[in-house]
Amino acid sequence: MQKDEVIKEITLGFTHTNSTKHKVQLLSPAGNLTKLKIALQYGADAVYGGVSHFSLRNRASKDFTYDDFREGIVYAHNLGKKVYVTINGFPFNSQIESLKTHIAKMRDLEPDAFIVAAPGVVKLAKSIAPNIPIHLSTQANVLNVLDAGVFYDMGVKRIVAAREISLSDCEEIKKVLPDLEIEIFVHGSMCFAFSGRCLISALQHGRVPNRGSCANDCRFDYEYFVRDETSGELIRFNPNEFYAKNPDNNVFLRLQEEEGVGTHIFNAKDLNLASHLHHIMQSGVIDALKIEGRTKSTYYAGITARTYRLALQDYDRQVSRPTLYQYELHTLKNRGFTDGYIIHRPFVRLDTQNHFSAISEGSYQVCAEVDSSGLYCLCKHTIRKGDLLEIIAPLHYYPNTQFGIQSHAVAKQNNAESMGLDELSHIQDSKSPNSIESSLDIQDSISLDSNEIEKLTAQSNENGIICCIDGRYYLRLHRILLQNGKEVDSIHSGNTNPIALPFKLPPFSFLRVRL
Numbered sequence: 001m002q003k004d005e006v007i008k009e010i011t012l013g014f015t016h017t018n019s020t021k022h023k024v025q026l027l028s029p030a031g032n033l034t035k036l037k038i039a040l041q042y043g044a045d046a047v048y049g050g051v052s053h054f055s056l057r058n059r060a061s062k063d064f065t066y067d068d069f070r071e072g073i074v075y076a077h078n079l080g081k082k083v084y085v086t087i088n089g090f091p092f093n094s095q096i097e098s099l100k101t102h103i104a105k106m107r108d109l110e111p112d113a114f115i116v117a118a119p120g121v122v123k124l125a126k127s128i129a130p131n132i133p134i135h136l137s138t139q140a141n142v143l144n145v146l147d148a149g150v151f152y153d154m155g156v157k158r159i160v161a162a163r164e165i166s167l168s169d170c171e172e173i174k175k176v177l178p179d180l181e182i183e184i185f186v187h188g189s190m191c192f193a194f195s196g197r198c199l200i201s202a203l204q205h206g207r208v209p210n211r212g213s214c215a216n217d218c219r220f221d222y223e224y225f226v227r228d229e230t231s232g233e234l235i236r237f238n239p240n241e242f243y244a245k246n247p248d249n250n251v252f253l254r255l256q257e258e259e260g261v262g263t264h265i266f267n268a269k270d271l272n273l274a275s276h277l278h279h280i281m282q283s284g285v286i287d288a289l290k291i292e293g294r295t296k297s298t299y300y301a302g303i304t305a306r307t308y309r310l311a312l313q314d315y316d317r318q319v320s321r322p323t324l325y326q327y328e329l330h331t332l333k334n335r336g337f338t339d340g341y342i343i344h345r346p347f348v349r350l351d352t353q354n355h356f357s358a359i360s361e362g363s364y365q366v367c368a369e370v371d372s373s374g375l376y377c378l379c380k381h382t383i384r385k386g387d388l389l390e391i392i393a394p395l396h397y398y399p400n401t402q403f404g405i406q407s408h409a410v411a412k413q414n415n416a417e418s419m420g421l422d423e424l425s426h427i428q429d430s431k432s433p434n435s436i437e438s439s440l441d442i443q444d445s446i447s448l449d450s451n452e453i454e455k456l457t458a459q460s461n462e463n464g465i466i467c468c469i470d471g472r473y474y475l476r477l478h479r480i481l482l483q484n485g486k487e488v489d490s491i492h493s494g495n496t497n498p499i500a501l502p503f504k505l506p507p508f509s510f511l512r513v514r515l
Contacts, residue, residue, distance in 0.1 A: 010320045024286060026312060027183065028305045030083070031294035032063035035301040036072045037372070038508045040081050042302040042394045043309025047076065048115060049294060050086035052102055054095075070109045082112035087125065088137035090118050103128045115160065122154055133157040138185065145173045152180045159183065160290065163190065163271070164341050167283055174285040181287040184342060186277070187304055187329070188292020190268040272329055272337035275322035277311045279343065299366045299392075299510055300332055306395060313401070327405045331364040331512070361515065364390075368499065368511040374453060376483055376498035377511060383499075384490040385480050389513060391466070391473045393506035397456050404470025453504050464502030475511060477502065 028039035030049035039047050049072075051064045064072075073083045085106050091099050099121070106114070107129035114132050116122050117139035125134060134156045141162040142148050148159055158181035161170060170182050227234055271292070273280065280286055289312075291304045307328045314320055329337070367389055368377040383389070395401055456473045459466050464477045480488050483498040491499065 010322070022284065022287075024281060024312065025082075025183075025288040026305065026308055027084070027288050027290045028301060029188075029291060029294040029296070030072065031296070031301075033068045033072050034508075035294075035298055036083070037075060038298050039301045039305045040076055040079055041508055042305035044081070044291075044305045046082035046084060046112070046288075047072075048084040048086055048290075050088075051106070054087050054089045054091065054099055054102055066105060066109070069106075073109055073111055084113045084115050084135060085109075085111045086115045086137070087121065088115050088117040088139050090139075091121065096124075100124065100128060107132055113157070119151075119154065122151070122156065126155055135181075135183070136160060138162055143169060145176045148173045148177055148180060152177050157181060158287065160185075167280060167285075167342050170342075171283060171285050182285060183288035183290050184280070184286055185271060185292055185340075186273040186280075186289045186308065187271055188296075189335075190271050190338070190340060269336040269338040270334045271340045272326075272334075273339055273342060274307060274311050274325035274329060275320075276339060276343050277308070277325075278315050278320050281312075281315050297333075297366075298369060298508075299512075302392065302394075302508070302510065303328055303332055306392075310395060310401060313395070324403060324405060330362060332362045334360060334362065336360065363515055364512045365515055366510050366512050370501070370505050370507065370509040370511070371498070372507045374501075374504045374507045374509070376500055377505075378498055379491045379495050380493055381513075382490060382492050383477070383480065383511075385477055387476065387513065389475050389477075389511040391456065391475055391505060391509055392512055393456065393473075393509040397453065397506045397509075398471070398473075399455050399457075400471065402471045404472065453506055456506070459503060461502055466503060475501075475503075475505075 025045045026043060027046045027048060028042075028044035030036035030039060030047035032049075036047050036049065049064060049069070051066055051069050069083075069085075076083045087099075087103065087106070103114075103125050111132065113135045114125050114129070115135045115137050116125055117137035119140075122134055122136070125132070134154075135158040136142060136151050136156045138160040140147075140151070140159075141164070142151065142159045143162050143165050151159060159173075160183045163185050165184070170184065173180065174182060277289075280289070289308060291308065293300055293304065307325050310328075311320070311325050326337075365381050367381045367383050367387075368379050370377045456468075457466070458468050458473075463479045463481065464475060467474050467476070479502075480491055481500045482488065482491075483500055486497070491497075
């Protein structure tokens, strides 16, 4: 795509009705306090997370203390947004007393709902915290109106439907139970087992998935062995490719092992429904769209929230830009993408498994993360003087959201070496000044007394330049100045010295380069 091209918008061609104009909530993962803030700033209406092993993400829960969670709830409520607490593990008898204490502690933090999986815990939570609404976790694997009705009668306000559910089944549930809210997953990791009810990790490592300590054994690379009919010994299978045949329907499943690596026979692709969002919204039966990923990166929290928020805004404008959504989501590390089960059944499109790799690098590398002040950033990958780095910020910082993609001007990290200041200064947003001031001193431009940034704009000083290309904003550092006063020509991942930015950037923004 040339830099003067734009993303093609697809007109959806339908008229909004009362049923399709209802508010749909975008719900993002909050693995720690920073991710909570990023997700909310980048477009989420609500976040979910937990404290302690009663949440099904032990690793993420360790990053949250009760005090941090309290701060996160206050932060969200000040923005008019919500926080849901995950208490979705399946406790043993020995844990019930400590579970009671945990529920009471979380109740006192005044969250907006508990996400619970076990029926007994639903009852317990309602008795200890009757003022906190109950959302039923996807671990309860509700697929039909019968199960939904049982939990609705127990006082559950919302069900997080099983990932295996179809949109038509959601419609049937809503017909019978119109007051029951339905939440579905639209993005993130998929489990090889039915609704996450897997014991592979428990059998191999003693780590119980449904108590929050899954080791992700389904992502491992496995090797094939067969038993030698003569010796009775297990031997490696050769050649490296073979097939399993179902004798009932003659379907062949190809099992491929990469030499020296193994195979990923259980590895599910990641869910990605961004291109189907208009279809889901048009049904009028979905109340919340949920993104998986409490243990994933801060960049993941920002990009997923921003992309799905953009898709929802486009829906309200009655347009769709699936190419743009996929362009952004493919910048993330992923296992390949599938649309799962909500639109198609797995036997309709056999594309839910990734047999080749546990995870793949995304199309972009995050080079730096900007702090909450917007004055400094920390290096996450090599940055060299003169590199052209794309600024990724929440949508409300952009004059418009007509983003181009695959601009030839920013295809490689070091291409800025061939672009002079004069050339960059002419690539500006139409709302930016015709001339760029170059006399600003860095200490003035990052002063703590400076006004809050409202929109990204093209600008320049002796230390750097911001330019606009295809609706996207890029930062080029003429000098790399560290907070400690040192100047360097390059800086590398792991360096904990903050970089002083030549201009104040949106808090929690990212700097990235295309790989």
